[in-house]
Amino acid sequence: MPKQPLGNLPTSFANVPDPRTGNRRDHLFLEIIAIAICAVVCGAEGWTDVAAFGKAKRKWLKQYLKLPKGIPSHDTFGRVFGALDVKAFQASLMEWVQAVHTLTEGQVVATPALALRASAVQVSTAKRCAGRMTGPITGRRCTWSARGPRPITWC
Numbered sequence: 001m002p003k004q005p006l007g008n009l010p011t012s013f014a015n016v017p018d019p020r021t022g023n024r025r026d027h028l029f030l031e032i033i034a035i036a037i038c039a040v041v042c043g044a045e046g047w048t049d050v051a052a053f054g055k056a057k058r059k060w061l062k063q064y065l066k067l068p069k070g071i072p073s074h075d076t077f078g079r080v081f082g083a084l085d086v087k088a089f090q091a092s093l094m095e096w097v098q099a100v101h102t103l104t105e106g107q108v109v110a111t112p113a114l115a116l117r118a119s120a121v122q123v124s125t126a127k128r129c130a131g132r133m134t135g136p137i138t139g140r141r142c143t144w145s146a147r148g149p150r151p152i153t154w155c
Helices: 029-041 047-056 058-062 074-083 086-103 120-134
Strands: 114-116
Touching: 029 047, 029 058, 029 074, 047 058, 047 074
Parallel strands: none
Antiparallel strands: none
C-alpha cells in the first residue's frame, strides 16, 4: 500500500470541531484543512492564494480528496479558519507534523516558504508558527532548518 502524502490527516484533526453551523456545509471540513495545509506548505500567503492553489492542483488533490463541491472559495477558507478553535487546531497540527516526521523517517520537509525539521528542540517554534494558520496568513515565514529549501512532492 503506498504511503499517504498527507499522513493520516483525519486522525490528527479528529479533535478539531467543525465551527460551521446550519446547512451551509458544501465542503468537507477535513478537506478544507488539507487544502489549506498543502497550500501554506507550498507558499500561500493569503486565502486567495490558498483557493488558487486548490484550483491549480485540483487534479492532484482529487486523487486523495473527494471534493464533492469542488475547491472552496477564498471566502470559505477565511470563514472556516476564522471560526476555528485555535488551541484544538494547534494541537492537531502538531500531531500531524509529528506523524509526517515519522512517515518521512525524519527527513526534512521543505519548500521556499517553509523548511520543517520536526525534532524535539524545534517543537516550540512549530507551536508558535502553527497559530499563524488560524488568523490571516501574513508574509511571515516559519523556518526550522538552516539547510535551505528542498523540493517536495506535494507542490
